[in-house]
Every structure is written in C-alpha cells, then in structure tokens.
Amino acid sequence: MRVGELDEAALLGRVLPLMPTEALLGPGDDAALVAAPDGRVVATADVLVEFRDFRRDWSTGADVGWKAVAQNVADVAAMGARCSGLLISLGMPADLEVAWVEDFATGVAAACRAFGAVVVGGDLSAAGEVVVAVTALGDLAGRSPVLxxxxxxxxxxxxxxxxxxxxxxxxxxxxxxxxxxxxxxxxxxxxxxxxxxxxxxxxxxxxxxxxxxxxxxxxxxxxxxxxxxxxxxxxxxxxxxxxxxxxxxxxxxxxxxxxxxxxxxxxxxxxxxxxxxxxxxxxxxxxxxxxxxxxxxxxxxxxxxxxxxxx
Missing domain, CATH: 3.90.650.10 (PurM-like C-terminal domain)
Known part of the structure; x- marks a missing residue:
C-alpha cells in the first residue's frame, strides 16, 4: 500500500498508535500542552532531507526515525536539559510505501524509549522526497543552561x-x-x-x-x-x-x-x-x-x- 492510497486521517491512525505520546494534552487538537515545571523551555529544531541526510537504500524507516530523535535529544542534552517532548513532522511522496512510514514510527518509538522522550505532536504533508522535521523541547529542572x-x-x-x-x-x-x-x-x-x-x-x-x-x-x-x-x-x-x-x-x-x-x-x-x-x-x-x-x-x-x- 502506498501513502497516496490513504487520506491523512487514515495514515495518522496507523502511525500515532506506534509512538509514545504522553503529554498533558497530546496529538489530536490544534496544539499540544506540555508541562514546563522549570518555568523555562529549551527548544531546538532539526531537518533531515532524503538524499542529503539519509538514503532509503542505506537506512530503513526505523533507522531514520531513530536518528531523527537522537540528534534532537542530543541538542537538548547539550544545554544541560532533559527532553520533555518532540514535535515530528513528515513530508513524503504519494508513492512512498505505508510500511516505510509505519517502520519510521517504530524507530521513533524505540529511540524515545531509549532516551526518555515522548512525541507530543507534529504534521504530515506531501513532498517530492522524504523530509523529516523535528522540534524538541527540554526542561532544565531549575539549573542554568550550559552554553x-x-x-x-x-x-x-x-x-x-x-x-x-x-x-x-x-x-x-x-x-x-x-x-x-x-x-x-x-x-x-x-x-x-x-x-x-x-x-x-x-x-x-x-x-x-x-x-x-x-x-x-x-x-x-x-x-x-x-x-x-x-x-x-x-x-x-x-x-x-x-x-x-x-x-x-x-x-x-x-x-x-x-x-x-x-x-x-x-x-x-x-x-x-x-x-x-x-x-x-x-x-x-x-x-x-x-x-x-x-x-x-x-x-x-x-x-x-x-x-x-x-x-
């Protein structure tokens, strides 16, 4: 089955159950609600573009999902913070296999379990190639950021x-x-x-x-x-x-x-x-x-x- 054979709601219905989505208010509304007990939020973003940052013949969907999480939680950690939530958006061509998207979600989930992160939202869009955009949020637990x-x-x-x-x-x-x-x-x-x-x-x-x-x-x-x-x-x-x-x-x-x-x-x-x-x-x-x-x-x-x- 290809992505173009499903509508957005059907594709989300396949992907979201595979990801850890704990939050005060997770995916489903126009925006998520994430706790910020420190009163400040560490924020970072990264983009992975097919053929520039990864190749599907070299890496599985799960590999790409893992890497998307790993490089963002690393940026949060580099400020001395702990990741409190991830917003993951995926652009993809209509002929991309749905199985690849599901595999991507399992890789995201595995990395979230390994690094103590959760997915709180994101977006899906059509694109000429696979593009992954991630925003990571972090909590300093009262500490000053390390610059x-x-x-x-x-x-x-x-x-x-x-x-x-x-x-x-x-x-x-x-x-x-x-x-x-x-x-x-x-x-x-x-x-x-x-x-x-x-x-x-x-x-x-x-x-x-x-x-x-x-x-x-x-x-x-x-x-x-x-x-x-x-x-x-x-x-x-x-x-x-x-x-x-x-x-x-x-x-x-x-x-x-x-x-x-x-x-x-x-x-x-x-x-x-x-x-x-x-x-x-x-x-x-x-x-x-x-x-x-x-x-x-x-x-x-x-x-x-x-x-x-x-x-």
Missing part, C-alpha cells in the same frame, strides 16, 4: 560518547564495501550520551555542545563563542578511538572531522571532578585566538567537518 560561550583558559576539554564511528560507517556505505556491523549501526542509529548533559551541568561544566558536524568544526564554534583556543591531544582518548578504527590517516580524519555520533563536548574547570562518562581530550589554552590545535599544530586536512552547503 558554548563559557569556556575559560585553564579548563579541561572532555568528551562523552564516541567519535568517528558514524563517519566510518558512512564511508563503508559510500564505497559499497562490507565492514564491521557496529560501524554501520553507529551511522544508522547513533546513541548520544543524553544523560551526560544534565550530569555535566550539575558537575559545573563551563561550556557544553553536541558534536554533530565533526569535533574540529564544533570545537571551533565553541572556541569562537568563548573567545579562546583549544588544544586537543591524540595521546588521550582521541588516540584510543583512532586506534579502534585502524590507526590509519583515514581513521584520524573520521575521529576529528566525522559527524553524527552526537557525542557531547564539554569544558570543565580544572578543580572540578570530571563526571562520568566524560574523558579528557585536551585543554583550553589561550584567550582571543579562537583556534583549535591538534597536538600543538593546526589541522592540515582539507576539511574540518560537515557543512550543509559545502561540497
């Missing part, structure tokens, strides 16, 4: 999660070569350390952000926002990740510039005990330069990470 702009000279730089695995999996798909299933899974279904966001905030993190576009690119954004430079070291856990990917020059590139693992990059005052699962990868070295150095040198690679409008 990109708080890093200070002397802070340690640390990462929670993993880096390079999604990029390595994507490389295997692009080359059409068999490889470690764990790398393919890392690309299709990243597992951001969402619990580490509130933990970092409680521990006194000075700066925090989601690594979605590559460590070097996102570290550069943090450095610019904070007015500092960062020193990263491959003798730390970065070197361990590089070794796990084979220790080749390509592995170095994956770890430093590969995106979509959705690790959390944080800065912490040196006298603050580093909370688990963060591991030190460098230090905030100087004010005013806005540079990111690797083992004391500028990165010599052709790219520093993902750019939506780059080639």
């Amino acid at each position: 990109r702009s708080g890093a200070r000279v002397g802070d340690v730089v640390a990462v929670a999660g993993v880096l390079g695995r999604s990029a390595a999996g994507l490389d295997l798909l692009r080359r059409g070569e068999p490889g470690l299933e764990e790398l393919l899974l890392a690309h299709r279904r990243p597992v951001p350390p969402v619990a580490a966001g509130p933990v970092a905030a409680q521990a006194g993190a000075s700066a925090l952000m989601d690594v979605s576009d590559g460590l070097l690119r996102d570290a550069g954004r943090l450095a610019a926002a904070s007015g500092v430079s960062l020193q990263l070291s491959t003798a730390t856990v970065l070197g361990e990740w590089i070794a796990q990917l084979g220790g080749t020059a390509r592995a170095v590139e994956f770890v430093l510039t590969g995106g979509e693992d959705h690790a959390l990059l944080g800065c912490f005052p040196a006298d603050v005990p580093l909370p688990e699962p963060f591991a030190v990868v460098g230090a905030v070295a100087a004010a005013g330069e806005h540079a990111v150095l690797v083992d004391g040198e500028p990165w010599a690679g052709a790219r520093t990470g993902w750019d939506h409008f780059g080639r």
